[in-house]
Amino acid sequence: MTIAYAEPRARQWIHHGSVPLPERAFQHILAAILRGEYASGDTLNTTRFARELDMSLNPIREAIIRLRDIGLVEVTPARYTKVADFMTPESRAAIGYAGVLAGAALRRTLPTAADEVRSELAEYLALIGRADAAADRNAAAIAFLAAVADLVEHPRQARHLVESTILAQCALQLSEGAPRDATTQAHSTAAGAAARAILKGEPEATETTVRALFEQLA
Numbered sequence: 001m002t003i004a005y006a007e008p009r010a011r012q013w014i015h016h017g018s019v020p021l022p023e024r025a026f027q028h029i030l031a032a033i034l035r036g037e038y039a040s041g042d043t044l045n046t047t048r049f050a051r052e053l054d055m056s057l058n059p060i061r062e063a064i065i066r067l068r069d070i071g072l073v074e075v076t077p078a079r080y081t082k083v084a085d086f087m088t089p090e091s092r093a094a095i096g097y098a099g100v101l102a103g104a105a106l107r108r109t110l111p112t113a114a115d116e117v118r119s120e121l122a123e124y125l126a127l128i129g130r131a132d133a134a135a136d137r138n139a140a141a142i143a144f145l146a147a148v149a150d151l152v153e154h155p156r157q158a159r160h161l162v163e164s165t166i167l168a169q170c171a172l173q174l175s176e177g178a179p180r181d182a183t184t185q186a187h188s189t190a191a192g193a194a195a196r197a198i199l200k201g202e203p204e205a206t207e208t209t210v211r212a213l214f215e216q217l218a
Helices: 021-034 046-053 057-070 089-112 115-130 134-151 155-173 184-200 203-217
Strands: 073-076 080-083
Touching: 021 046, 021 057, 021 155, 046 057, 057 073, 057 155, 089 134, 089 155, 089 203, 115 134, 115 184, 115 203, 134 155, 134 203, 184 203
Parallel strands: none
Antiparallel strands: 073 080
C-alpha cells in the first residue's frame, strides 16, 4: 500500500489516479483536516464539499462515515458533523496504538526486510530522536509508520495500520504546542533504542522499543 508525500510538513494519505467518488471525497476532506483548514470541534459543511468536488452528497456522506469510523470526525444525525477533539486522552491514545500495530508488524516482517529497508526505518527513527521542533518530530514519526505500513502484505492489516496512522497524525499535528511529559532527551533515547534493534534485525526488541517510543510520543 503505497502512500506518497504530498506536502513537506507531513505525510498525506492521498492516492493518485482514477478513484471512486467516495474515495475522492475521503481524500479531499482528510487533506483539508491535515492541512489545518479545520481545527478540532469545527463543523464540516457537506454541501460545500459536494460543490468543491462537483459531486452529489451521497459520496460525501460515505466519506464522512469512513472518517467517523476512523475517529476523525463526530457525527450527530440531522444536527452536525465536526472534527474530533484530538486533545482528549482517547485521541492521544491513538498514537500509542499506532505504535503497537507498527511494532507487531515489524516483528513479523523484520526478518525478511532488506538492509536498505531497515536503514530507511532507522533513519526515520534518528530524525525523531534529533528533532527539536514538535512538527519535525511528528512528521518523522508519521513517515516511519507509513514506511512500516508499506511492509505489510495483508491488505486488511495494512489498511488498519494506515487508518490508525492517519488518526495518530491528526492527534500529533492538531495538538502541537501542547505540553508533554516526555523530554527531547527521552525521545532521543527511545528512538535510538528502536533504531539499534531494527538495524540488528531483532524482531522482539524492535516490537518492544517501537511500542515504548510511541507511548512516549503520546
